[in-house]
Amino acid sequence: MSIPMEQAYLHCPRCGCKQSDVGQIPFRCDHCQFAVFFGPVAAVGGLIVDSADKLLLVRRARNPGKGQWGLPGGFVDRGETAEEALEREVYEETQLRLKTRELLVTRPNQYNYQGVVTEVIDLFYVCRAVDPSHVELEPAELDDYVWVHPTDDYLDNMAFPSNRYAIELWMSELP
Known part of the structure; x- marks a missing residue:
């Protein structure tokens, strides 16, 4: 069973009082007036393209989306920009260094982790890697990769609908 974050x-979290109005946005404590707005967290995804305009897709090795395709990326950490997060996440997951990145689109997403759903805003960048032939996956995160012109076989098996949206938008802009 999955529940929205606000239901959890x-x-x-400030004073520990039991809440009588669970699920309201914003969460507001009746006792101490502490408020949580449950705004979306930020995540980044890299549409990494090689010289033949093939896209790097990675297969997730864990949930959510275990066994499904996605784009290298992840959550933006506190104190870092989206671009810093993109470079960090891409490097952590693939060992690729980016030489260019350009914002393509932002898209809402939901991240279901162990049954609690967090609202996310994904920022997708079209990127070029310094050396796209040197992909080394982080095995705790990913178990396979392909350089492809994405077909429905891949698009129908994406871990997140926002990834598919970004890929289809990118493909629609190709010459």
Whole structure:
């Protein structure tokens, strides 16, 4: 069973009081007036393209989306820009260094982790790698990769609908 993040707040994280109005946005504690707005967290995805305009797709080795395709990327950490997060996440997952990146689109997404759903805003960048032939996957995160002109076989097996949206938008802009 999956629940929205706001349904998981049964007690105030500040004072610990049990909440009578669970699920409201914003969460507001009746006792201490502490508020949580459950705004979307930011995540980044790299549409990494090689010299033949093939796209790097990676297969997820864990949930959510285990066994499905996606784009290298992840959550933006506190204190870093989206571009810094993109470069960090791409390097952590693939060992690729980016030489160019250009914002393509932003898209809402939902991240279901162990049954709790977090609202996410994904920022997708079209990127070129310094050396696209040197992909080394982080095995705890990913178990396969392909350089492809994405077909429905891949698009129908994407871990996140926002990834598919970004890929289809990118493909629609190709000459």
